[in-house]
Each structure stands twice: as C-alpha cells, then as structure tokens.
Amino acid sequence: MSVNEVQQNKEVEQNWEPKILVFACTWCTYAGADLTGLSRLQYPPNIRILKVPCSGRVNPQFVIKAFQKGVDGVLVAGCHPGDCHYTSGNYFTRRRFLLMRRLMEYIGMEPQRFQNRWISAAEAPKFQQVITEMTEEIRTLGPNRKLRDDQW
Amino acid sequence: MKYAYFPGCSLSSTGIEYDLSTRETARVLGIDLWEIPEWNCCGASSGHLTDHLLSLALPARNMAIAEEAGLDVAIPCAACYARSKNTELAVCNSAEMRQEIEEVIERKYEGKAKARALLDIIANDIQAEVIKEKVHKELKGIKAACYYGCLLVRPLAVGFDDPEDPQSMDNLVKSLGGETVDWAYKTECCGASCPTTVPETGKKMLERIFESAKNAGANCLVTACPMCLNNLDMRQGQVEKTYSKKYDMPVFYFTELTGLAFGVEPTKLGLNKHFVDAMGLVNEVLKADGRRETA
C-alpha cells in the first residue's frame, strides 16, 4: 500500500459508511424487503435497492459498472430456484453468477463484496440477516478501491 | 479373446469342478485365460462384513495385476465377481477412494481392468449362434432350474442381468439344447454362510429353493457360484433328512453343462465329484439322441 493510499484510507475511515447496491427481483426479494419493513425488522441503512423484474434481468456488466462507480458491495437477489415468477429466470441467474462470482474473486475482488442470495417474499428475517451480515463484512473490509474509476 | 483369469479360493478346493469345466469350456470357445500369477483371496464373504476398506483393497491387488497386463478379468465365482466389481466401481467413482486403495495395496489400479463375470462373457458376449455351432451333444432331457442367486444380479450397479427375472443362463442352457423352467426362486438367496453358521435357518432357505424348483418341474439346478453349489449340493441330503423330503436334484455349474454339450468327457469336467449324484442324469443325456455330426 502506497503512502498515498494509506492517507486516503485514513481520510475515509472517519466518516465512511459502506454503500451496497442490491438488485432485487420484483416478485420475491423486493417483496421480501417490503415484508421486512412491514415487520419492522431493523437492518443497517447501507443498502440501496434497485428493482428489476427478475434476477435474470441483472446483467453481470451492471455489477462491474457499480463497482466502477464506487459502491462497496453488490448483492443480486431473487426468487428461490423453482419459485421464479417467470418459471426459469433465476436458473439463468444462477448459471451466470456462479461464473461471475468466481471470475470476480479471481481478479482479486473479495468475495464478500459481491454476493448472490435467494430471498423469497416471505423471508423477511433472512433479508434482514443477509443485509446485516453483508454490511458488517464489508465494513470490516473497508472501502472498495478495486475496479473503481477514480474520476467518480 | 483373452482375459486375466481369477479362479478364487473355492475353485481350487470345494469348487474344483468349476475350475476344471471353466478351463475346458474356454478351450473349446477359444477364450485365452491367463491365470493371475500369485492371486490372493478376494475376501468374500467375510471382508466386507468386517471392514469396508479391506474389502475393497483385497480384490484391488488382483485387479491391479490384471491392469498391468492390460486385460479384463474373467471371474467364475459369483462372490469373487461381486467383490471385484465393487472395487472397480469404487475406484472409478471416487478419485479419493482410488488413492486410498492404491496406498493400501501399494500398487496402481485405475479401474481400467474391468471385472467380468464368466457367465456374462459366455452367455452375453458370445453369440448364441457361436455356442450352438460348438454343441456336439444337445442337452436333451435336461430340465434346468437356472439358479442365479444374489451376487450376479444385485446390487444393480454390480449385476449384469435383471434382478428379478434374469435370463442369460436360461438362454445359454437353451442354446445348448436343454430346457429351462420358469420359477420364482431364481434370485432368492441360498443362505450364503448361514447353512454353516446357523444351520436351522440355512436349511429352511435351501428347502424353499428345492421346493420351488421341483414344483416347476425341474430335474436339476444350474448355478454360477461355488457357494450356492456347495449349499445346494452338499447340504441337499441334510435338508431332505430334516424335512423328510426327497429331491434327488443334481446341481451343475453352467460350465459343466456347457462342457458336456461341447463333448468334453464328464470326468474331465469334474461331474463325478458331486454329492448328489449327477452322473445318472449325465448318462441319460449322453444316451439320448441328438448327437450332431459337426463337432
């Protein structure tokens, strides 16, 4: 780590908060997040949910893009296999992201920063748990510099 | 056609006639049998009841020797076949298991040499036409209850024929000019070591097999397993005494019948070594018409 980097890290450590982007499918995970709210289950305010019709809509390129733009973590979440509103979208998600996760880890991205989970519309406690754990993991890792486009 | 030959312990003692008739049959069919030098006991039927790893390792040494010679292994004894096949499958299915076995036997065995039951080779690999061509004396008068027992058909991964109603031996006997009966105890267990260890239980198991074969109209039993034959042949008298029945049912190895049909001298096949007299039925067959000119 260069001196410069150390300095930078010190600066951000003061008021840095992890910023996590969550891609959530409308039918399961988004609804699960709604239920988490209805049940008043509390979790860290570090995530931003982006609604997509199906986890199958999430292009791996979105994930890289998000890291470029400066998020500290990305979660792609959808219906459990077999529960997809569109029958099979999440099976494609599974294939694509099994590869993508490995590729990201391979180029040096910490696996905690890019995660995939199945969270159903009924699994409010799971949503709460996943978000809480992921936030904490990323907080431990610190701000993400990898893949980041510094002009942002 | 060349195979590594694994006779197994029984074939050098209680199952001597199986060894004799196997070699004779193979000779006629032009199957080259290369006896695995210094082969060891496969562990059946005690190894797998004592330790899983040992039960896989004992046959592995024989298989490894055959693999070095680049040959598949022909195994007459059903129990030896089952144990060896188990080893082959364990090695093929798991790299870890393969490594463990190789370390125990201190030899290389990759599962390339396949364990083959002799019955499978003769009844299924060789075409019925080829068998029929070699028949010198049709088995007229033989009404066989083909008895497969357990180990040739179960479990499914090991067996090479249907577990409930196998046909390979029946087809072979028919090719030899004999008749076979349809009966329900083809694959019921003979008791394995039970007749030795818990005789009352074992005898009952045998009695049901004799009853079923008799009721189906058979005049002999045919097997591919020295343990089955020992139980059925050696203990037939005991069973008859215990249940006050009379069966008089000779028990043959399928190779004995094959050899007989191929025109080999009965004594060369060990047919005179049975407890239940087999020579009576054999002589009837030999006396009957049906000698073919082409021998």
Added chain:
Amino acid sequence: MGNISLTGIRESNKEKLQEVIKESGGVKAEDCYQCGKCSAGCPVVFGMDNTPRQIMRFLQLSMVDEALKSNTIWMCAGCQTCSVRCPKEVDIARVMESLRILAREKGYITEKSINLFHELFLKSVEATGRVYEMGLILGANIIGMKPLKDAEFGLPMITRGKLALMPHKIKDNGEVKKIFENARKRGAKV
C-alpha cells in the same frame, strides 16, 4: 412391556448415529417410510428377532444400541434383495453391513458362530493369501465347540479332491500381509 422414553433420545445418541451414517457411506435412515418391502422380501427374515424394517425404525428413532444388539444384523446374508427392491432407494444391506462392523467394534456379538467364521476366514487370508477351507471348517466347528457338526462332509470332500489337507499358499504373501497392515493403519479393525 415398558415405555421407551423418547425424550432426549436424539441428543444422547447423536454420536452413535453419526458413526452408523459414516460407516454406511451416508445412508439416510429418514428416507425409509417403513413400508416393509425389505422385510417381506428378506429370505432370512424368519430367523431374525427384528425385521430389517424395524432396524431402520430403530435408527430413525436414534435407538442405535437396540439395532446393534439385534441378531438381525448377523442373520443378514447380504443378498441385497432389500436394497434392490426398496422404493426409496435406501441401501438397507449396506446398513446391515455397517451395523455389523460397528457391533464387532463394540463387542455386541449376538451370533458368535457367525462372527467366528468371518474372523477365521480373514485370519486364513492374512496368513496364506488365500482361504484354506478345510482349516476354516474344522476351525469354526472346533472353536465353536461343535467339533462334529459338519464332520459328515469331511471325508467325502477329501476323497472328491475338494478339500486339500494342506493349505494353498501364494509363494510370497508379503504383499497381502501388507494390505492388512496398511488397512489397520487406517483404522480397520481386523
């Protein structure tokens, strides 16, 4: 008939059950739905104190000792009929095999003669590389205190050339001895 207390039976038998699962290569007793097809098809069931289905039931309830002490696991001839016919693809024969191995380890040998047979068998293999059937039969009966049990077969066997008076041996049995040694190093109890 007293009550069997099922309270806490799972917790107190957890480790024992794990041993069974491990020994059997992961056979799951809970897959069994107690239809009894195994027991109905079992050729030895009449000689057993519990049907094979009951053994599976013991395991489902974590009653491992009851399973280990049953003579069922010793009577099993290993014919595999149960496993082949099981509609839930439970390898019952493998469970019997595993229970027997564990019962030996723990000293629950309800059928001494059966166990003796197998012990002598393997001893013979280790000593000579092959099984010496004459010795095995005589040994089993002598040590089993039934010296004359199968004596009627001895002489006819010998006259038929079916029992050698001397054991067959392989010339150098070092390799087979090594196999036993190596297996023991890995925990084999033979």
Added chain:
Amino acid sequence: MKRVGVFICHCGTNIGGVVDCPKVAEIAKDYPGVVYSVDNKYMCSEPGQELIKKAIKEQNLDRVVVASCSPRMHEPTFRRCVENAGMNAYFMEMANIREHCSWVHASEKDKATEKACDLVKMAVAKAIMNKPLQKATIPVTDRALVIGGGIAGIQAALDLANAGHVVDIVEKEPSIGGKMAQIDKTFPTLDCSACILTPKMVDASSHPNINLITYSEVEKVEGFVGNFDVTIRKKARSVDMSVCTGCGVCMSKCPSKVDSEFEMLLSKRKAIYTPFPQAIPNKPVIDRDNCTYFKTGKCGICQKVCTLGAIDYTQEDEFVVTRYGAIVISTGFEQFDHSVYGEYGYGKYPDVITGMHFERLINASGPTMGKIKRPSDGKVPKNVVFIKCVGSRDVAKGKSYCSKTCCMYTAKHATLVTEKIEDSNVYIFYMDVRTGGKGYEEFYNRTREKYDAQYIRGRVSKVFKQGDKLIVRGEDTLLSQAVEIEADMVVLATAMVPQADASKLAQKIGIGYDKDHFFTEAHPKLAPVETHTQGVYLAGACQGPKDIPESVAQASAAAAKACGLLSKSEMLTEPIISVVNESICVGCGLCVPICPYKAIDLKTISERDHGKTIERLVADVNGGLCQGCGACTVACRSGALDLKHFTDQQILAEVNALCL
C-alpha cells in the same frame, strides 16, 4: 432537458417520523432535472394527488417521482394520477422510502434521511430516462379450443358453450368420454359412471355451440393469447361421417378381430369399430394397422355391406387451421406401466391386473358381463389381493408422488368384490390410507367394518406363481411379521401418469411441465388453472392426479377463466416487454432458448448493404407472448435486446445516480 417534479410523502408519521421529509424535498431540488420538489402529509390522499396534478400543469412537469411507500402498494394509484393530468403513466417513478427506509431504520434518523435522498436520486435518474409506453390492445377471437374430451374437457366445453362461446373439442380417440367411460362405479356413492357421464356426452354433442373433432390431434400451435392459430390433424377415419348413420353393419361383418383397448385387451373389437357401444359420435373408424384391406389390399367387406357408401378407403389425414382466443387443456392421464416391477411378475402373470382392468371386469357391459373372473382361466377368484401405491410413492421404479385416487378406488373395488363374490376374502396392502374428501373416510370405514376387507400395512415385496395360485409376500408392519397370501387374483392400484406425449404437447403450446410431465400451473395456490402462457388453461388430471369431482371443479374454473378472456373483443397488453434493435442484432439466436414463453423467434429481414440487397436473421419478439422478465437481454452480447421500462440505460442511470 426534462422537467422532473419530486413529491415526498410523510405517510403521517410512518415516514415523516424517521425521515426528515422537508430536508429530502429541499435536497432533491438540486438533483439534475428536478424543477419542483415538495413534501406532503399523505401523497396518496385526495389532496395529495391533487397537488401532483396541479404541479404537473403549473410547473409544466414531464416526469414525476413519488417517494412514499412500496410501489407494490400505490404504483397503480400514482400512475392513474399522472395519467389524469395528461402525462404518460410510465413517466412516473416511485422511491420506496417507507418499507425500505423509515420502517427498517427507525433509530437512525440521519442515515435514513440520507438513504431516502439516495433513493429519490436514483428514481429521478431513472424517470428522466423513461419512455412513454402504451398498453396495446389486441383483438380476441371468440372461440375456445378444448384439448381432450374426457370428463374435464366435456365439462369445460359445456360451461363455455353455455356462456355463449363457440367451443371445439379435439379428442384423439374416435369417441369422447375418456377414462370415465371405462369406469364402472364411482366412489363414494357407487353410482354408475356411465349413467352420469353419457348424458353429458350427449349434451356436448348436441350443443349448438360445441363442435366435436374426434380422432384428431393438435399438430401445431402458433400465435398468442386471443389469437392462437391451431393446426389440427384430423386422422383419416376411412368412414364418411356425413353419410354414415352408425347402423353398425360394417362392424358386425368385419372379419379382423383386435384386442379392444377400451376393454383393456380383455376382449376383442373389430378393425372397423367404435370404442364402446355408447360412443359419441357413434360412427366407426377403420383401424388401418389391423384392417385386412389396408394390410393386404384384399377384403373390402365393410365397403360391400355399407349400403350408404360411407366407407372410403382413400381418405387421408386432413389438416385444419383455426383461430382460437383461448385454449383449455384437459388431456387427462394414463395408467402407469407396472411391467417395470419384476417382483410383481413384469406384467406376465395374466391374473395380476390393474385397477382399470378390474373396472372392465366388473362392468355389466364389459368382457365378462360384470362377473369377476380370472383372465387366465375364467375362474371366479376367492382370495383377491389389492396392492396400493404401485408406481406411486416409489422413487426407485415409479413416481415420487401420491396418485391420490387409489385409496378410494381400491376401497370401492374391495366392496364390489365382497358384494359380487360369495365367501370371498379381500386383502389390501397399503402404506397409508388417504381419504381426504367428502364422505371418503366414511366409505373407507364401511369397507373395513361392513365389507370386512383386511387392510395390511406393508408394501408387497414379491408376487409369484405357484400352481394356479399367486403367492403374495409382504410384511404386516404392524405385527412386524412377514406374511404370505395365496391369492387367486392380484389387483394393482397403479399410479396415474400423464399422457405419454404430454411433454410434446406442452412444447407445441409453449407451456411448462414438471419432472413427471404433468403440466405446470402458473401458481400452485393463486393461479391453479392458468399456465404461464396467457390464454391457456388447465383442467383435470393432466395437471396432477385428480378424481372426478376435482376434475369437474377444475374444468369449470378453467372455463370461467376462459370466459373472462373471451367475453371482451379486445384485451390490453402490458407494455413492459423486450424489444429488438434490428440494426445491431446479429441473429445468433442465443436469446431464443432462454425465453420461457417461446416469445422470441428468428426472422429474416432484407436490407441494403454495400449496394446490394442482402438477407439476414434477426431476433423477433412476439409482444403477445413476452411477459417482460428480461432474461433474454443479458444473453444478448451486443445489447440488441432490451427490456422496455428496465432498459440498460435506465438501470445504468440508477447505478450512476447512486454514486454521484
């Protein structure tokens, strides 16, 4: 530059109690494109909505962002609201600052406010990229197709026809009626099956709105909801239906005898035949595979005896294409083939029969005139063993599922044996007795108590022949004792499985099917008769094992759904669908197998390229079939496929906004 209005809702204190709404509204004013930003106590209330409408007009807004509760709650409300103000509904975006923010970060007010700002910022960025979308209307053809003319198909057709819609029933057999026509009595009332089925068959055939297309199969299905173009293959009957009166002389004179499928091969029919006497239409067909004339060119007796000249050997299969608005699939079930059970004799013992054989044996018009006789020697059996769950609940040789009807029909069979055969004994091997249904448990109890059927809990391990008896070996698991019965006849309660060609039909129509090839409903609880393909509905056992009352109920439900669709001449379609940019699309076709709705095809287009006309392939999305999941867009490397309202640009705009 777009003019965005932002409306922050307090939701009383639900949001306002945690998130500093006025501050969010204030900060939002600085977001690119925002020209107006305001907070309000209740945005969804009448005054709240008025506020939005007024702002749109006064501030000349062309995009609206509402930050409030979940869009799953009020998106339709606010879409309607902006539409009323003359704006396209899809120009409205929502930010969920209640369920996703105030309610889950109650104790972290500052951070919740910060998050609310981010969520609004993302919504603004997306709204700016939004395009006006229109719900399209598509015409609906007022005609329904029912595939399969069993009881479910007949019921669905009658309901649809009575509601005034024209219905075609396609049936592959020469007659409608299906499996119910083969059944003797129905549980739990024991009323005769034919007595309740045949009137319905007649109703269907005489209904002015129903056309029966028997001896025919669906060949191809194209199009989409409201407009399915279905090709039907009418197999050559070799009998001119318009001339034949069904007098039956041809059948009585025909010299070739064939095992009757309807009678479960227990008796013979002719090569020219109707499956059963009450067949509808009651006009025969020639079974060409077994007809002497078709096999050898000689015979021709039927043609000679038909005074009307109805026999036509030259007929050929005919293909008809018809447009339908809705399709009801009711192809029913088949019996599991028990010959995989070696332990039960591989189907080679004639006296080991299935439940359906038994139905024919006991039927007064069946091969034995209703006398229960053994197929092997015609003797009346004294000891009858029933084995349940043959093929059902058996992952090793059969199916994992419970076939649901067997417990009841076996109980029915048991009572019938006891009633018809004096001094008979009935043994039933079962694993569980499942009698959920009105009057079912009571019926089962009568079977045991009054009819003295012996229920033995255990699965049979082996059935084998001994003399003229069948030895049945099982364990009485309640006794823990192996038991044996010397039976005269064994009846197997075989599983219900879908038609052998069910998966092929599903592929033709484009609906899903499960691992056992039962058709998949759109949702197991809330859409049990719909499929994932709009306009295609399911009825009866093709969707899963069912008895008659359930099949009939589901048929009526499917009919009601189809009526709802057909009652309007036009329907609206969701505009959120995939689109292809043909200029970029390279036509690789990778998107085609990914679409679960078969909505993407490749088509050939012509264009000018370097001064000459060339043809090339491009992807083509069928808007009627596409449901807007977007899975295809990811498969498209060049981004030629995009999903409206969730375009790459829109999502990237949100991602960018988050990090600005």
Added chain:
Amino acid sequence: MVDLTLEIRKTAKELLEKGEAKVVLGWEKGNFPYSTTPVFIDKPEDTERLIWDEYCINNLALYMLDYKHLDGKVGIFVKGCDSRGINRLVQDKQLDREKVILIGLSCPGMKDEKKAKELGPNADIPMAQKCQDCRYPDPVVYDVFLGEKQNKKVPEKIDTSDVEEMETKSPDEKYRFFTTNYEKCLRCYACRNVCPACNCKECIFDQTATGWLAKANNVSNNMFFALTRAMHVGGRCIECGECERVCSVNIPIMLLNKKIIKDINFLFGDYDAGLETEERLPLGGYDYTDPEEFM
C-alpha cells in the same frame, strides 16, 4: 513438417477452376521468414501465392464473416483451431455450413513468430504458446483432408494449472497482477477483432450511447472491457489463443478465458466449445441440478 504447399495450391486451383468455390482462403508468405498473412485467392493463377509452413498460425475462421453474403462458396484451409472457429460461427448462425468448403490440414504446432523475430534466423524457434496448449491439432470438421492425420495423443482436459496457481494468490496479489497487465491495455481491440467468438454486428464497446464503457483509457475501464469480454466469450471460447497472440502489449488474456472454461467444466460438466454446432451452449440453458451456492 510435411510439405503440403503443392497440394494446397493444387486443391485451391481445382476448386476455383471448377467453380466449386469463388474464393479460397489460406495463408501466404509475409515480409519476413517468420510471418504469414491470410490471403483471399479468387483467380486460379494466384493460387501459387498459397503456402503451408510452420508460421501459418493465424486463425482464418473469423475472416469468413467478410464473405457472409457472397453468392457462391468459399474454400478455406482449416487446422484444428480454425475448424473449431468455423463451428463457432456456424453455431452462432454467422456462417452457413453449406456455403463453405473446409479443407482440413493437420497442424504440427506453429512456431512463435515473436520469438523468431527476437532470436534471429538461425535460432531454434520454440512452438507458440497457443499451440503448446492445443488439444485439437487435427480439424474437428472438414470436407476434404490433405496429408495425414496425426491422431496425436492430447490431454483429455484443458491444462489450467496456470489458472489454479493464480487462484491460490491473495485477493490483493491477484488484483495487482491483473491491473498491472491491463494498465498496459491500449484498447486497440485487436483481441476482439481476431476472435471467432466475437462476431457481433456491433460490439457493445463501440456503442457509446448506452454508456457501458467510457472512452477514458484507465485501469477501471480496461478491466470492465476485459471482464465483460471474458463473460461474452464464456462457454463459447474455442481456446485458439489468437487474442493473446495478437496482443501488442502481451496481456495474458487466456488466463481469463481459461478461468471461465475451467469453472464451466467444474460447475456444469465438461464442455469444449466448437466441437459441434447443435449442443446447447453452457450459458444458453440451465439444469435444475446446477450447484446451489446462493442459499
């Protein structure tokens, strides 16, 4: 290396003279002894330009796209890698198999042109990396075959030892490795332009409107390019190694491609792209039994 140059010229000439092909695609000698370039021949007399030597390293498959709309057939010489490239294009519906005549050549492995340039004319030139890794030196599909097949024994599975080594490194080490390499990337797109799997009509990296990739040439954007391209060719890469060969700044591009191939083999079953044209692509489908890691 067998000199097939004369045969190649003869075959090409015949194809053109008989009118069976309108154009023939092969290699001609370049300006240096160690260089060749792809060449399109449309006149019989020009076939003299064709050669076959140890530097015919270019994968010719992608050049077929230039003749997508030609009326008439194209003849093309194919080594193993070219033939897999042709299959790639056919499976991607970019080439009508009926419109090409594939003339198969068995490839002995080509020499490394860069090394040749460095080491000078008299040195012993090593085989190019892509050829060292090659598992299909014989064409997997062809219409005519010249010379003899070598049926060389090749590894069953792709060698991914370099990938595995990379995997063992720490996240920061890995990131440093890839970023130091991709820092050099000029985004000249030579890798894309030569890749048979990169056959899009308009590459997303050339589309500025959507905003996928900013023009600025920095590590972040370069990594986006690298990862996205790796995913786009995922399950479709035919391992021809051309991308890496043509990279002017020597980025180990195959290290990414091989990583994905390795993971596909592990996760979804062994798959070699470009061996045939009908099978489902790994990312064009799914199995219910795919590994579950997202619970």
